[in-house]
Amino acid sequence: KNEVEQSPQNLTAQEGEFITINCSYSVGISALHWLQQHPGGGIVSLFMLSSGKKKHGRLIATINIQEKHSSLHITASHPRDSAVYICAVETSGSRLTFGEGTQLTVNP
Amino acid sequence: NAGVTQTPKFRVLKTGQSMTLLCAQDMNHEYMYWYRQDPGMGLRLIHYSVGEGTTAKGEVPDGYNVSRLKKQNFLLGLESAAPSQTSVYFCASSYPTHHSNQPQHFGDGTRLSIL
Numbered sequence: 001k002n003e004v005e006q007s008p009q010n011l012t013a014q015e016g017e018f019i020t021i022n023c024s025y026s027v028g029i030s031a032l033h034w035l036q037q038h039p040g041g042g043i044v045s046l047f048m049l050s051s052g053k054k055k056h057g058r059l060i061a062t063i064n065i066q067e068k069h070s071s072l073h074i075t076a077s078h079p080r081d082s083a084v085y086i087c088a089v090e091t092s093g094s095r096l097t098f099g100e101g102t103q104l105t106v107n108p
Numbered sequence: 109n110a111g112v113t114q115t116p117k118f119r120v121l122k123t124g125q126s127m128t129l130l131c132a133q134d135m136n137h138e139y140m141y142w143y144r145q146d147p148g149m150g151l152r153l154i155h156y157s158v159g160e161g162t163t164a165k166g167e168v169p170d171g172y173n174v175s176r177l178k179k180q181n182f183l184l185g186l187e188s189a190a191p192s193q194t195s196v197y198f199c200a201s202s203y204p205t206h207h208s209n210q211p212q213h214f215g216d217g218t219r220l221s222i223l
Contacts, residue, residue: 045211094139094204098150
């Protein structure tokens with residue numbers, strides 16, 4: 001069993017839909033990261049959180065430390081949101097363990 | 109401000125050849141990392157460095173060596189390339205996150221094919 005599990009692996013939505021991507025982990029962590037990988041391959045950090053909830057524009061990330069679970073929500077999805085979304089957990093020494101990613105496709 | 113720059117962006121090698129991937133960051137980050145990304149798998153840590161002159165093994169270090177002679181540069185070497193090392197390689201850098209609460213910054217990746 002992977003230390004970091006994401007679901008779903010693939011997600012197709014229509015423009016405007018509310019999207020949720022889930023991440024579960026099995027180890028003790030100091031923080032959880034959500035990243036976005038564009039079709040061209042570049043990776044950017046979206047959120048880094050250790051408790052509660054963070055919001056940036058149409059993106060919201062939540063974490064429940066007791067349940068070892070995090071969700072990434074996208075409100076009013078748009079085709080430009082199409083990308084791979086990656087969950088990663090931070091353990092000791094700022095090291096990250098990554099999930100396999102969720103491929104999101106938003107159709108116009 | 110260029111961030112994290114990886115060179116080259118693409119490379120094709122023959123089995124047994126050697127090469128070095130260069131990562132340079134201009135953000136004065138202490139920590140630097142090399143990852144590989146393979147289909148159906150998450151990013152995996154190859155080697156990392158917590159400061160100039162120091163390196164450590166990650167999850168999949170075999171077949172790779174690294175050096176951090178200058179704070180801004182982190183080199184990944186393949187001494188004798190094997191087809192199993194065909195992958196996309198990403199470099200990242202960060203401050204120690206327990207001090208800064210800031211995430212890692214990634215380069216654009218190097219696509220490496222070993223024939």
